Amino acid sequence: MPDTILHHPEVASPIGWSGDITRVPFRVYRDRALLHTEQERVFEGPVWNFLCLEDEIANPGDWRATVIGQMPVVVVRDGEGEIAAFENRCAHRGALICLDNAGRSAKDFQCVYHAWRYDLRGNLKSVAFRHGVNGKGGMPPGFRVEQHGPRQLRVTTLHGLVFGTFSDQTPAIEDFIGPEVLARFDRILGGRNIEIIGRFVEVLPSNWKMYAENARDSYHASLLHLFFATFKLNRLSQGGGLVVSANGGCSVSETIAPTQSDDTAYAGMRSVDDDYVLRDPRLIDVIDEHPDRVRHQIVTVFPNFVLQKTQNAMALRFFTPDGVDRTNLEWTYFGYADDTPDMRQRRLRHLNLGGPAGFVSMEDGCVGGFVERGIATAESEAAIVEMGGTGIESQATRATEAAVRGFWSLWRRVTGI
Amino acid sequence: MSALLRVAELNAAYAATIDDDRLEAWPDFFVENCLYKITSAENRKRGYSAGIVYADSRAMLHDRVTALRTANIYERHNYRHIVGLPVIGEAGDDGLTGETPFLVVRIMRDGRTDLFATGVYVDRIRDEAGRLRFAERLVVCDSSRFDTLLVIPL
Numbered sequence: 001m002p003d004t005i006l007h008h009p010e011v012a013s014p015i016g017w018s019g020d021i022t023r024v025p026f027r028v029y030r031d032r033a034l035l036h037t038e039q040e041r042v043f044e045g046p047v048w049n050f051l052c053l054e055d056e057i058a059n060p061g062d063w064r065a066t067v068i069g070q071m072p073v074v075v076v077r078d079g080e081g082e083i084a085a086f087e088n089r090c091a092h093r094g095a096l097i098c099l100d101n102a103g104r105s106a107k108d109f110q111c112v113y114h115a116w117r118y119d120l121r122g123n124l125k126s127v128a129f130r131h132g133v134n135g136k137g138g139m140p141p142g143f144r145v146e147q148h149g150p151r152q153l154r155v156t157t158l159h160g161l162v163f164g165t166f167s168d169q170t171p172a173i174e175d176f177i178g179p180e181v182l183a184r185f186d187r188i189l190g191g192r193n194i195e196i197i198g199r200f201v202e203v204l205p206s207n208w209k210m211y212a213e214n215a216r217d218s219y220h221a222s223l224l225h226l227f228f229a230t231f232k233l234n235r236l237s238q239g240g241g242l243v244v245s246a247n248g249g250c251s252v253s254e255t256i257a258p259t260q261s262d263d264t265a266y267a268g269m270r271s272v273d274d275d276y277v278l279r280d281p282r283l284i285d286v287i288d289e290h291p292d293r294v295r296h297q298i299v300t301v302f303p304n305f306v307l308q309k310t311q312n313a314m315a316l317r318f319f320t321p322d323g324v325d326r327t328n329l330e331w332t333y334f335g336y337a338d339d340t341p342d343m344r345q346r347r348l349r350h351l352n353l354g355g356p357a358g359f360v361s362m363e364d365g366c367v368g369g370f371v372e373r374g375i376a377t378a379e380s381e382a383a384i385v386e387m388g389g390t391g392i393e394s395q396a397t398r399a400t401e402a403a404v405r406g407f408w409s410l411w412r413r414v415t416g417i
Numbered sequence: 418m419s420a421l422l423r424v425a426e427l428n429a430a431y432a433a434t435i436d437d438d439r440l441e442a443w444p445d446f447f448v449e450n451c452l453y454k455i456t457s458a459e460n461r462k463r464g465y466s467a468g469i470v471y472a473d474s475r476a477m478l479h480d481r482v483t484a485l486r487t488a489n490i491y492e493r494h495n496y497r498h499i500v501g502l503p504v505i506g507e508a509g510d511d512g513l514t515g516e517t518p519f520l521v522v523r524i525m526r527d528g529r530t531d532l533f534a535t536g537v538y539v540d541r542i543r544d545e546a547g548r549l550r551f552a553e554r555l556v557v558c559d560s561s562r563f564d565t566l567l568v569i570p571l
Binding site for chain 2: 199204224231283333349
């Protein structure tokens with residue numbers, strides 16, 4: 001797969017990253033100035049930012065507010081049924097144009113401050129009192145509305161998900177994520193209509209990149225998250241592996257159940273210690289929905305998007321910086337529109353594994369905070385990211401940090417740091 | 418005793434059980450085929466059925482407790498529930514209904530004390546041989562945002 005993302009020219013940086021991607025300077029998580037660099041070169045750079053689900057803006061005039069990094073943006077279905085996205089910032093004084101989280105059937109948008117009006121693609125159409133009142137006041141005669149407006153994004157869709165980019169350099173999304181990651185999108189979303197069944201935000205006490213690493217870190221899964229081991233639900237025979245895209249930034253981590261066993265027979269896996277018996281195995285009893293035995297699949301897309309299927313639970317994760325040491329992690333739970341009531345109920349139960357209270361995810365909320373506090377004065381030190389070698393190649397094991405190195409490989413390329 | 422007092426007493430005992438870290442007794446506040454769900458006002462308004470905690474049996478509540486005692490990793494903390502007076506609704510087919518506002522403060526191991534959650538309990542309550550138990554307790558948080566993690570039940 002061609003990897004066409006250009007290197008950002010190397011720049012003088014306060015980070016002083018002298019080594020390779022196996023040593024990550026702790027300053028990258030704590031330097032406030034770096035957040036501005038990341039806004040410009042990562043989020044507004046040659047990447048695809050997740051925006052929303054197509055289903056959320058199904059009809060003309062439907063819109064949703066979100067963020068790209070820390071930039072507020074609006075995603076909207078225009079009158080022709082096309083999707084547009086633009087910075088949620090009035091060209092006049094910079095106020096938010098859209099004040100709510102979402103809306104329906106808008107004909108246009110009007111800033112509340114001075115009533116500057118925009119069409120559904122974010123083009124400035126009119127300025128209140130442009131010609132003044134009774135011949136007095138007004139804008140100078142040379143003022144042209146078409147020369148002003150919030151920045152607009154290039155938008156693409158992938159299986160009902162909407163992504164946007166500010167860069168002309170960003171390759172097509174299929175090329176950006178690569179064929180192997182694309183195949184996992186196809187697996188979960190291909191040919192299916194999806195329906196949102198819940199949305200929650202988890203506020204993480206850490207820099208956004210710690211969560212980007214965590215989602216790619218297949219090494220920590222069985223060590224930090226002890227739920228499956230405690231209830232003796234781990235199968236050592238379970239296969240799996242890690243795929244990293246050619247550009248390093250996207251990945252797939254998978255766990256595969258052995259084919260010879262009946263996976264609903266968890267009762268047989270019970271510990272002799274009655275205290276550690278899962279009293280209601282419906283928490284995890286899975287029904288195969290795909291022609292494979294994959295039980296757990298984590299797909300990441302650089303910089304800040306995750307698509308997950310665990311047992312029969314499915315979720316999107318989208319995380320954005322709220323300052324240098326806080327991250328908003330938005331969980332969107334979904335099912336298929338044609339779910340049977342039984343399958344929908346099963347997804348609701350399996351979602352206990354994910355989210356802010358998830359049996360195998362809640363630890364990800366606090367562990368970044370433990371790192372933040374641990375590195376409080378370690379400005380000249382670096383993290384060791386060497387499990388599974390020094391490269392970013394795909395591996396037939398999850399005991400590797402290849403995808404974490406892949407993240408840094410692309411991050412360094414687009415930032416020039 | 419009036420329904421109001423009986424539900425107020427039930428709520429007081431429920432809150433004390435959590436705040437005093439007697440979580441092993443927490444599932445006993447529910448009937449066997451219960452529904453306990455933590456959601457938010459926004460999710461409820463939109464008709465989203467998922468919760469961040471979703472237990473459709475008392476056995477799952479026991480599994481929650483076992484997991485938080487033995488499996489899950491988190492920094493030591495506890496809650497202080499302040500529970501308002503219930504509004505008793507229409508009697509349902511199998512017992513009482515009621516809504517009770519709550520406020521939960523989280524106290525971390527270092528003493529840091531934050532408002533963690535506010536909302537309303539939306540309950541269906543059954544009388545089982547003289548003891549009231551929740552057939553359904555929807556914990557409808559006012560906000561959809563949760564700080565860091567939720568492990569102790571609300």
